[in-house]
């Protein structure tokens with residue numbers, strides 16, 4: 001059964017968001033992890049508020065949960081590798097101790113992800129030299145990750161220099177497939193390019209981690225029209241859980257199975273937890289996965 005090669009997770013981002021740490025701050029680790037068990041997921045990703053490895057392993061073990069990975073903001077272009085390496089080693093060490101599979105890297109040089117700028121028109125573009133240093137730096141980080149038993153998966157992201165399918169192509173072409181893998185995030189690709197399947201078909205050989213994020217198209221249109229920032233857009237409800245928006249996840253999931261994808265699919269839907277009840281949305285996602293994806297595969 002191909003389904004068994006896939007682990008289903010849900011990210012803490014619906015409960016608490018590292019991009020705006022004050023929202024959902026009342027949600028404790030124990031609360032989050034217990035909600036994840038109630039909703040029937042096998043694991044999660046590490047949030048900024050998570051404790052050290054010993055305390056985290058204890059809470060995970062009590063609930064039979066696993067950690068898939070954690071986000072790492074790199075500034076290879078802005079700061080150079082000498083400033084990135086040590087921080088990367090330290091995060092890999094942590095992830096190894098909590099038995100994670102991937103480290104999720106996003107180059108944040110010139111990023112408008114957390115700035116009050118129009119995310120639809122003000123994304124950065126890297127020069128030829130910047131692309132070269134980014135690709136070389138990521139290859140080095142990928143080798144470091146391997147030495148800790150982790151895969152470096154690159155996260156294409158709205159408002160950054162690696163956002164569009166064309167930019168992902170450039171990154172994949174410029175890096176060694178042994179060390180630099182790809183995280184496929186449906187929500188970011190839909191908002192950026194309006195199409196989620198092309199990237200999947202083109203780069204399936206590099207995809208080692210998946211984020212299932214859905215998009216409310218009416219909210220997206222409004223945010224685009226109003227020139228909202230990334231943070232304003234998600235607070236307005238641009239993203240939601242799979243099955244609740246406009247992306248056809250049946251096609252995406254069928255393609256992943258067809259290509260024999262093995263690894264995590266993590267539901268990742270950042271919304272304001274004061275508006276979208278995190279457990280309610282986690283259950284909604286689980287119901288959709290069970291009824292629309294798993295029954296037909």
Ligand SMILES: O=C1C[C@@H](O)[C@H](O)[C@@H](O)C1=O
Nearest residue numbers: 018019071155185211268
């Ligand atoms: O994987 C992710 C991590 C978040 O920090 C980010 O802002 C979100 O959009 C995402 O896709």
Ligand SMILES: [Co+2]
Nearest residue numbers: 155185211268
């Ligand atoms: Co993501």
